[in-house]
Structures are given as structure tokens and as C-alpha cells.
Amino acid sequence: MTNTSGTYNFKVVLLGEGCVGKTSLLLRYIEDKFNDKHLTTLQATFLNKKLNINGKRINLSIWDTAGQEKFHALGPIYYRNSNGAILVYDITDEDSFGKVKNWVKELKKMLGSEIVLVIAGNKIDLEHERTVPLEEAESYAKMVGARHFYTSAKLNQGVEDLFLELTREMTERLEQNTLSEVTRTSRVLVVDDETPVQSSCCSGSKSN
């Protein structure tokens, strides 16, 4: 998703059960030093971050989602058209890891390989209370083709790496896609690509 000036606009959704620390991760990453009053940034549910990686301008829009089970059905509304998803679980809570697995399944089904997935095991500051085995998490991530990170929003560990890696992968994925599409057919396809996604969403919501 580029605009005329060559800036990449990426949409990233944060998914995961409530209380796993999605919002803390997000706030830690943005570390909005020059802004005491966060009010202008629409609470902590939507944040923008401008990056410039090796000369490529990237505008990250990070969307936080509600983690309660009752809002699970709203997932598709949030994650459609997103370029990346960060699936957060709490290493001290096995259920939250199970939730991540569900999300991965759903995202793969709905969006295929269009979306870049990153799994984050949060709260490594509570390593001694860990219940999700390290190997299990990492091998699962490998299996579904997602990068796995250990993070601690509290100690500011791994947060920046997580976002940086995600951004790099999204950039790569996008460049590959545009390259292959340009070689395959005309540029029209790029535009075409979006419409079926939208129409299917519309019809889906109507049938409900």
C-alpha cells in the first residue's frame, strides 16, 4: 500500500486475549516522549508511528482491539485489509496461548498469506511463573510461518525488535507482491485486488 510519495502505509492489528498486555506493548513502543497529554492520540486504541528504514518511509498505523471473548466476532471488521498482525499471549497463561492459536487459524483462513504474523510472548519479567513452554511456542510459530518474540512491556525488552522485524517483513512481502504482480499482468490487478475483499465483507455483514 503505497501512495504517490513512495511512503508505505501499513496497518497492523494487535490481537490477543484481554490482560495479556497488548496495550502496554503498544504504549511502550510509541513512547510518546514529547506528549504529556495523550488525549490527542485517540486514547491508546489507535496509534501512528513513522519509520524510515534504510531510506524507505513507512507509516505504521497500529490498531488495538478489545480482548474480551464477547467481542471476538468483531475480529474480521478490524483485521480486514491489514498488512500485519501481532498476536500477543501471556507466558504465564496457557489459555491466552490457545487463543493465539485460534487467531492464527482464523487469520490464515480469512486472509491467507497476505498478512504477516508475529507472535509475542509477553510478560517475560514473570519468567518464574511461566506455564507456556518455550519450545512449544517457538515450534508452533515456526510451523505457521510466524516470527516469535519474547517481550516485556514492563522492562522494555524485545518490543522494538518485534515491531522492526514485523515492519521489515511487511515491506518485503509488499515488494515481492508488487514485483510478481507487475511481471504477471498489468498494474490494474493491484487495484482489483482490493475490491473482492471489500465486497465479501459487505455481503458478510448484510447476511448477519
Place this chain on the structure above:
Amino acid sequence: MEGSYDEIVSENPFFVEFKNEYTNLFQHCIAQSWIICVPRIGSLTSRVFAIEDFCAHILVPSDELPESHYSTLTEKQVTVANKVITLEVTKGLPLQSHILFEETFYTEDFIKYKVWCIESPLEPTTKTGDNLTTKEYLASINDCIDLLWTQAAGRQVLDQIEQSVQLFLKKQPLPIAIGPLRDSISELYTQCLQYALQNRRLREKSKSCKMTLENIKIAVECYMQQLLFGSIFKHICTFGAYEDSHLNKKIRNMNDIQLKDLDIKKELFHSVPKAKQILSKIDTFNTVLEKVLCLKQALNAINEIDSSNNIVLLTADDLLPVFVFLVIKSGLPNWYSQLTYMKEFRFSGVGRGDGDESTFLITTLEAVIEHIQSGALSGPPNPESYYYESNLAEENVNGRQRKNSLTESISTSDTNPRDETLEHVFELIKANHSEQVQAILLRNKRNLESIKENVNDILKVSLDKEFDDIDDDSESESELYEKLCHPLCNCKRCCSKISKNLLKTSPTVASRDGHGLTPLHVASIHGKATIVELLIEMDAEIDATDLNECTPLHYAATRGHQNALLLLLHSGANINQTNIDKNTPLHLCVNNGHLNCVKALIYFAEHCRIKLMINSTNENGNTPLHLASKWGYEGIARLLIENGAEPSLQNRHNKTSFDYAHNLKILQVLKSVTPNLYEYIHITSTDVKTLKFSDNSLNLKQLKSKFKIHENNTSKTVENLKTIERILKAISFGDVKLACFYMNIDYLSYKDNKSNKALCHPLCECQSCKKTKGTQTDYDVNYPDSNGLTALHCAARYGLDELSNILILNNANVNCQNKRGQTPLHLAALNNKPVVINLLLNNGANINAIDHSGNTPLHDASEMGNIGAAKVLLNYNPDITMFNGSEKTALSVAKEKVHLTIIDLIEKHASKL
């Protein structure tokens, strides 16, 4: 929108030169993670920079406060607070500059450094460049118009946009589906933008600054939307009519939902009213820009203040439930269409990706609507519980505790008398344990009766204070009886014990809780038909009212429980009972979109020949049709219209149902009735519309056979009521033929015989004479409708002299009165129909008839200033000295209204006497 300023920093000349010419310093900065400030493009005039210029723009974090205090390489102290850099200068005011945005750079080997793009240079000496207000963001339609006007130096761009919009609206009927509509408007937008950029000034400015171009795009779009909105929004609402009405039904039915039901944090409660107020204004904005801004403001108004008075950031977990609550409570009838408008008619944002803030806000709204629509919310678990708890803060705790204890009590044995509180019975009703309810209530009833037999005269004795120390709350009934002097003793002491016990622990069908709810209310709220039936059998009071003056019927209607509703109706519940807000059950079920209950009410009323007040108004003057129209319930609106609802009635805000219709489908339904507006459209006998009707004889036969069948039928009255309604309607159209047809009168024979009405001879038996005599109808022309109006009343009102004559010949009573005591003569006088007045008076109408407010026809004519009527009336020598209900003669009425001609007429008449 705020913070949306953007430029490509790596192309900024200041930054480029720094990076290329002073590589060493630049690398050093990166290694030290110093912050580089870059003045935005255009804010620096000179293109020649010295090393000092760069040094002044490098911020080194201080050791103590690295977050907020910095020093530049030129040894100046800098503080950063709330997106503003403040530079201390030796003299004068400190220099300030806004931080427009931060960009995090990564080098090839992933070393991170930060660049701040700032509004103006950090040097007091530097001349600032052009004063183009690039940071300015557009917040309203006025900003947009300002921008287009000032930047283009004239209003020709605005005019051009306006012209193309008008051309667009004139050119074609609007597409009938949302897709084509969006496409055609998108095309219009492109066209408008082209016009705008053909303007030389705008083109140059947008070339020099990317931000200006973005703003121009938004401004053009907004101005276009502002002009289009009135024409297209009704269409958009029509596309979304189905979704909207379903959403409204969902929302109406959970309207009494409370914050605690949505698991919303208590800390947020205080901000909800303000947010709600902001959000409910969303429909006053015409442009997508303003609507989105309204969403943003509403969400930002939801905040949490911690103990030290700081604002705490909200997470999505907290925000979404509050937003759901706001949408439910906002009272807007067309959320789905609002969403569609915002979602589909944003054109300027295209190209900025799908992730910007506006998209996020719109998506959040979509998620909220989807959530409500999905039915995941089912309203408050205990709909009547909000009566119990008035204090929000205590609600949560109490509610949960009580619930627990009650669920426990159900599981424990039901013979335990301690559980036999009214609340326990209510819980049993909710759980549909009809047998247990019956057992408890019957036993208590028997106890009550047996006690009554013994002590019936002493029960009334008031409780003396000396007995207060006896606490029998926890005593079972058997224990209580043991404590009495003798089981049948009726001394004061024993009686008070018993009555106290009765009051506290023995619920019967007639008991009420603190809010006046009886068991029948609770059963109706929860739609437990078997229990409703049971309670009715046990002689529960059908029309018992609670503190809100609601009867069980109100609750059954509100909640859409058709079975309970019908049971109540069949047991004689008052169908037109009003509650404290003057709502009838019909209002309530229409409001909540329960078509099945609306049908039940209407058909029941029809079947049992009860008059259902279909146009009754509530406290706000709304009729049920107002509500159906507002919430877009097409089926209900049609049903109401078919049953005589009147769309042009005004409510307290002088709004009719037409005003509330927000989509074309509803409007069509409402309009289907307009020809019947005989109360409002004045039909005179000269512009009579004649309805065509063919196969006259066939209909007549059918009608006749119908009559025959119904002669023996019990529901003849209903049939008659229907017929008279049809007749009056026909008369209101001025269609004499049709009216005669309905009354079974052979109209043609009257018409033919008009010229030679007289018989050849009183006893003549020739054909023509026979015809005249034989036309006496078997239909009773004096049959009144529910307002007491007969056909003759109606004919008189509309001045149909021909029909009046026919009616009189068919034995119509010229002096019959309607419910307000008015004779046909009154109506003719009120509506100034001199010919009919003449006819009526010639046929024995009482010139001095008085209606219920004491008015004679002459009073009416004077009141209305009907000169013609007054003249004719005066010819028949009325009693002009008669007083009406307010002790006035016809003359004083005329004087009061200053009808000079009439004053003159009456005075002349008086002088003649």
C-alpha cells in the same frame, strides 16, 4: 486532522544538506542518539546553512530528565512539553515551536535515531519563511469554505463546485443502489477537484506543499458533500432501511440497559453523559469530515481520571463497551445509514492507505453496530432490576449479591418459609416454576382467608410500638401460630403478630414490591404465559399499576410477549390504559418494533369491538405512528396506516410522522394515506373527486349477501362500524355515488327523479312512482361511527346537499347528535355550507340545538366568521339571546373574533325584532 501534517523529511533541504555536507557530525549524532530537529519545508527562507544552524537543531538529552529537558549543541537549554519545544532566550519571550511529527530512522546496520519535524526554526535570528499556515487542519465545513475562498482568492472555485453539483442533481435521477450512487458521486468529486486545481493559485500552492494539496482535496470533498447531503442522504437511508429498522428494534429493546450490564469500569461512568451528548449530535453534521470528527470527540470525551487527577489512557477493552453503550443511548434512528455514508462517501482519503485515523474511527463504529446487531447483547438480565437500585455506585455489588442469594434460594427446598418473600416468588416466576408459584400463592391465600375469617375486624388495628421488639422475621408460620395465645385467639397482640407476618413473608397474587410490581407484572415482563394464565385464574388484578402506572399489559407489549399480551387482553385488560408518560401498550410495542404485538392489539380490538385509540398521543404528543416512522418500522407503519392512523398529526415539537420518516420507504407508506386526510384537506362540493368503480351490480350483490349473512351474525356491530367508516370516507371524498352504494341506496333513481320528485298521486302505482317509493333502503342511515358521526353529519360538513337530501328522504334523523353533541346543522354552520343549512332547516332541523359546549349553530358560524351560514341561519329566526358554555351570545362571540360583517348581520336582525 490534528497531527496529520506530513512531509518527506529525507527530502527536506535542511536535512539533506546536514546529512551530505556534515557527515561526521551527523554520524556522531546517530551514535549518541541525539535528536535532530528539522524545520518543516518552507519555514526557512535561506538555502545556505552554516554549521551553527545545524548545531542549534541538535538536541542532547539532559542527564537528569532525558524525557523533557535537552540542550542544543549551541549550549541553549530546551524543554519539551505537550508537543511544544521551548527555547530559553536571553531577552524577550522564549521561542516556541510545535513538533509536527517524529520519524524514527534506522540505518543499514539498524542503528536508530530520531528526527523531529518542527513548525519553525529554533533560532531567534533566522528570518521565518512564508507564513503559510500549513499546520492548520480542517475541522468544519466553514474551515473548508474558508480555505477554498482564501487560497483561491475569490469564490469562483466554490461557485464552480456548486454548479457542477446542481448539474449533477438535475441531470439524472439518483441511482437506486449504493454502489452506483457512490461511483457517480466519486466521479463528481474528481470533476470538482479538477475544477479546483484549474485555479492557478490553488495549483501553485498545492505544488509547493503536499499538505495544502491534501487540505484542498478535503475541502472540495466537504463542500461537495455539504451541497449534496440533503438530496442523497434520504436515498442512503432508504438503502439501509431494512438494516436500520432491525438495528432500531434491537436498540429499543435494550434501551433500559445500564452501564454495569456492559461490564464498563465504574471509573468511566462520569464521562459517559458528556460523550453521549457529543455523539448524539452526529446527525446534525452533513459532511463525512465533521461526522468523523464528532466520533473522535465523543471517544476522546470518554476518559478516566485517576486519584491524582491525571487522565488515564483507555484501552480498547474499555473503550468498545462504552461506545456500544453510547450508540444504544444516543437515540439516533439511522446509525446504519450514518455508517454507510461515512464508509462509502470518503474520497479524499483514498491513497493514504487503509489505516488512517478516520478509517479506524469508522471501523470502530462499524464494529459497535455489528456487535449490537449480532444480538450478543441481550439487554439487561433483570429488566425490572433497575427499579430496585437507584444508586449507580452501589448497583454492581448489590446486584450480584442479591442474584447469588436468590439462585441459592431456588435450589433450597421450597417449603422453607423464609424464602417465601415476594422476591423469591418473582425469581420463581422468572425461572418459570409455575407449580411452585401456584403452591406458595395458594397456601398464602388460604392462610390469609382463614385468618381473615377469624380476625377480620381486628386486622385493621394499627401496630403498637410496644410490639416492635418482637421480631418474627425469621419465624416460620407454624412457630408463629404456636406463639399465639390460642390458634384462634384474636387479642390485639396476636393479631398484630399475624398481620405483621402476613405483610412481611406471605406474598399473594395481590402483593406488591416497593415499586408496585405484582406477580402478574413480573410474569408479563418475562413473558411466562403459563404463569400469567395461572395468576389470572387466581384473580390477580389485571390492570394493576406500578409506580410508573404501567399495567402488566404495558410490560407484555414492551417486551413483545404476544402470548402473555393476548392472555391479558382476553381477561379484560384495558387496551388503552396509559402509563405515567401517557404511553398506551400500542405505543410501547410499536416503539420496540414488536410487529406481532401490534397485530395482536389491533386484531383483538377489531374482533372484540373495542375501540383501540390508534392515534392516542403520549406525553410528547407522539402517536404510535410517529414512533414507527421514526424508527423505520415499515411493516408496523403500514399496519397502523391501514387501521386509521393519521400521519399528519403533530406532536409537541410540531413534528408530524412525515417529519420523522428518514427514508423513502417509510415516506411512501405514510403517503399512501394522504388522500384520506379529510380532516385537513378541505373538499368543497364543487371540486368533488369521483372514484371510479365498475361492476356495480356484482359488488352490490356481494354486499347484499353479506348483509344477509350478517343479519344473524353476532359481529354485526363490527360490520356496521366498518361500513359506516367506509361510507364516511366516501363522503369525505365527495363521492355521493359510492356513499349511496355503500348505504344500499339506488342513487340513479334519485338523480332521475330529481326533476319530478312528486308522485303522480299519493296512491299512484305507476313505474316511476314505484321506483321512488321503493328506494327506501334497508340500511339504517342513522348508524353512527365511533365518534357519533352519521352519514348526514358528514354530508353536512362537506356541503353535499344532494346527498343530504337523499339521506333525509331515507329517514335520516336531522337532529341526531355526535359525541360532542353537534347536530348536522352545527357542522354545516362550522364549515359554512349555506345550501345544506337551508335544506336541513327546511326538513325540521332545530335551529337552536346546542352542543356539549353550549353552542348553537349560530354561535359556530359567528365563531368561524362564516357569513353565508350566518345569513341563512338568521333567516330562520334563531334565538340570538342564547348563551353558550362560556356565557356568551353569538353576538359577543363574533365581537370577540372581530367578524364585522357578522356583528352587523346579527345587530340588524336584532333591530328588526
